[in-house]
Amino acid sequence: MASPDLIEQRQYAEAVLGGLNIRPFRVDLTDGLLFVPKSRIAVVRKLCKHFDWPFKVTALTSSS
Structure with missing residues (x-):
């Protein structure tokens, strides 16, 4: 299972992206x-770098 810190980062990332x-x-x-x-990959990569989120940003496709 994912660590609590990673889960908190996911929740924070979801809040920021939604906002x-x-x-x-x-x-x-x-x-x-x-x-x-x-169309938003570059922006989200910058956000990940700024907030030091441990995510790799990839394109969302219909099969993802």
């Missing part, structure tokens, strides 16, 4: 992936 109207998105804690719309 910035970056939807839809999906967080996969087991692989450390953050799926976002293709």
